[in-house]
Amino acid sequence: MNKRLLSLLITILILSNSIISFGENLGLSGESYVLIDEISGRILIEKNPHQKMAMASTTKIMTALVAIENCNLDEKVVIEKDSTNIEGSSIYLEEGEILSLKDLLYGLILRSGNDSAVAIAKHVGKTEKKFIDLMNNKAKEIGALNTNFTNPHGLSEKGHYSTAYDLALITREALKYKAFREIFMTKSYDANRVKNNYFINKNKTLWEYEGGDGGKTGYTMEAGRCLVSSAKRNEMRLIAVSLNAYDWFNDNYKLLDYGFENFKPYIIYDKNQFMGNINIEDGEDYVNLVVENELIYPLTAEESSKIKLFFPLDEDIYPPIRKGDKIGVVETYLDGVLIKKENLIANNYVRKTNLIDKLMKSIRNLDNN
Incomplete structure (x- = not known):
């Protein structure tokens, strides 16, 4: 299978209470x-x-x-x-x-x-x-x-x-x-x-x-x-x-x-949060993708609208796929800078289809047409 990208780009728009402006000169004594x-x-x-x-x-x-x-x-x-x-x-x-x-x-x-x-x-x-x-x-x-x-x-x-x-x-x-x-x-x-x-x-x-x-x-x-x-x-x-x-x-x-x-902590995504599904070539079903671990990140009010997620998938994803198998990653960017990569994993089992499965699928598709 060729490398696939989920056609999904999520911009996190997070409402935040207003906070004081940045103070760059804190008057600190430390070297x-x-x-x-x-x-x-x-x-x-x-x-x-x-x-x-x-x-x-x-x-x-x-x-x-x-x-x-x-x-x-x-x-x-x-x-x-x-x-x-x-x-x-x-x-x-x-x-x-x-x-x-x-x-x-x-x-x-x-x-x-x-x-x-x-x-x-x-x-x-x-x-x-x-x-x-x-x-x-x-x-x-x-x-x-x-x-x-x-x-x-x-x-x-x-x-x-x-x-x-x-x-x-x-x-x-x-x-x-x-x-x-x-x-x-x-x-x-x-x-x-x-x-x-x-x-x-x-x-x-x-x-x-x-x-x-x-x-x-x-x-x-x-x-x-x-x-x-x-x-x-x-x-x-x-x-x-x-x-x-x-x-x-x-x-x-x-x-x-x-x-x-x-700054305040924002939950960018939770552990095991659903991120989408993809069809697997020669697989009987879609694979549901979840993120392996959570991402909580401190952001300013201004930064909270500058978080973007991309989902590059692994190459050569073939069935059988077992629950927990790594399928790709979630790349999190803040204002264009990568801040975190986290694994995307399968949340269900997808078995490989055999000849009979393919034949039945073709018949169903003909019926639907």
Whole structure:
């Protein structure tokens, strides 16, 4: 079968409440920043988002992600001597102390414990070096290609760097996990310890920003003030990252305000939404086409009328066709720019016709004429 195109071009015309005009100059202090939508990953506003920079304790988002992916949070961790007395922020671990990995993760994110980071790395990776390899492998896997870790805590070190965009990607990946989301949004936590058991989150976003539901602070002399913040309003979660920003919290609040005031999430199509049907050569029936996954995308009021869908089909589509077989793709364009490709799949079984089927079909066609 020759390549076929559904003769269908859908322009999505979406009504939207009016929103404030774009504010290009937000007066931010950060050397680098980015704001992304969690669901789609779309960048909503940016400055030097791919500039490699020291990122201090925002490193610990990846530390937590790797730990959650590789271990059970109820596992017990025996604290070794070289996990104690680590420079900088600390939860004051003591040699021989036994904590759950869960307690260490709360100490890592809420109190930014560098000792907690080392203890987690040694437990999960068996050695700190192997754990750092896991961190770097995970970064490459999710597309954080301008990132390199040399430690699990973020203390300044040659070759330890990331970017605002990569940190947003890492945070977006981590937020897929319920355990991470719960830790990220916790204001205070009582660990199962005799002393130094009460952790209060250093991330003021949770208290100060409407919808604020997560974040991680970071500071070193080299990195300056670094902050990752997340917030959710009206079913849209945004992730703001500022690096080397002396007005770090206000910067992220302005970024989040910009996103919530100018964008809203639109359902371009739902999972398994019917997109049309086509006749299959040598097939007994039409194949119904549905889209494999949903597309929810943040748009401004102006952009909402500039979404177009195209449906290029695969070549050589022959029966039998089984439900779930890929038939083509949906290409979604915003103002002429491709933003998403999603699979079109068959929603029914189409068997191949035999000689008798063809004869009966010919007879029916003659009768109809």
